Amino acid sequence: MKKIFFVILLCCFSVFVNAQQKLEALDKDLSTVVYPFKVHFLSFNSQNQPLKMAYMDVKPANYNGKNIVLLHGKNFNGAYWERTIKALNDAGFRVIVPDQIGFGKSTKPQYYQYSFNQLAQHTKSILDTLKIHKAIVLGHSMGGMLATRFALMYPEITEKLILENPIGLEDYKALAPYQSVDKNYQSELRNSVESYKNYQLRFYYDNKWKTEYEPWLNLLAGWTLHKDYPIIAWNAALTTDMIFTQPVVYEFKNIKTPTLLIIGTRDRTALGKDRANQEVQATMGRYDVLGKKTQQEIPGSKLIELEGVGHLPHIEVFERFIKPLFDFLKN
Structure with a gap:
């Protein structure tokens, strides 16, 4: 009996080790990761230091004269837009996909005063370098907050605005106690492969894991295995502090750009929810409510609600995401 138990235990350990071996330890620049399209770098100085910002510039064979910028969320980088890029490219759109400073293959500064204004300015610098004077802007999650700031700062450039399950549809600092950058840092250091997967299972995929989700988990969790972590x-x-302290919710009424909201209504993402009291927690991150409220705030905006979908529609239900996007882009 003991021998059988030992054999079973050994097999389980072997499976665990093999699973761990599949996950590569990733350095801060993702230097061993190949993105779906060629990566370019924009070098510049900001806040008294040299920085490099990675981006993909994917040109179509049948260019329709339209450009679209895709802005990633906080737990991601430009690579997770792969399927969206291909669909847009096939339809004739030139697609520009940056990794913001602090993310993906871009520089991770030791000290930086992050702001959405600063990130929007960096994004515009890429467009200026490419001599692009008009662009559609699509932002997911944190990228939705950045896309909003970009549209407010550069309305003459922003042809259309699409917000896919953007965070920041409520003022987190008005709902939950502030947590210092130092405490944020200690919290981040506790992250692991398991914690990241559990978070994504709960908030992104309704506890239904598919192998197609693995690359986007690995690009994030692989960092925790490297000495650069x-x-x-x-x-x-630092970027968590930016999100918490720089709300955009009060400025939705000032957006002049034609806007589409694509909202997965199962989403309950809200920064600082775990620090709020139970009564407030129940009201936070209610995208089934926040989508409608935001649509009323943004003049002339359109709302598409994806019932039963979580925080990541373009990965979880791509076909349901891409159809309303193309409908909006055609008009």
């Missing part, structure tokens, strides 16, 4: 965690702590 402290600088990744530090930048994540």
Whole structure:
């Protein structure tokens, strides 16, 4: 009996080790990761230091004269737009996909005063370099907050605005106690492969894991296995503070750009929810409510609600996401 138990235990351990071996330890620049399209870099100085910002510039064979910028969320980088890029490219759109400073293949500074204004300015610098004077802007999650700031700062450039399950549809600092950057950092350091997967299962995929989700988990969780992880965690702590302290919700009424909201209504993402009291927690991240409220705030905006979908529609239900996007782009 003991021998059988030992054999079973050994097999389980072997499976665990093999699973761990599949996940590569990733350095801060993702230097071993190949993105779906060629990566370019824009070098510039900001806040008294040299920085490099990675981006993909994917030109179609049948260019329709339209350009679209895709802005990633906080737990992602430009690579997770792969399927969206291909669909847009096939339809004739030139697609520009940056990794923001602090994310993906871009520089991870030791010290940086993050702001959505600063990130919007960096994004515009890429467009200026490419001599692009008009662009559609699509932002997911944190990228939705950045896309909103970009549209407010550069309305003459922003042809259309699409917000896919953007965070920041409520003012987190009015609902939950503030947490310092130092505490954010300690929290980030506790992240692991398991914690990231559990988070994604719960908030993105309704506890239904598919192998197609693995690359987007690995690009995030692989960092936790590398000696560079402290600088990744530090930048994540700084950008968390940016999100918490720089709401865009009060400025939706000032958006002049034609806007589409694509909202997965199962989503309950809200920064600081775990620090709020139970009564407030129940009201936070209610995308089934926040989508409608935001649509009323943004003049002339359109709302598409994806029932039963979580925080990541373009990965979880691509076909349901891409159809309303194309309908909006055609008009």
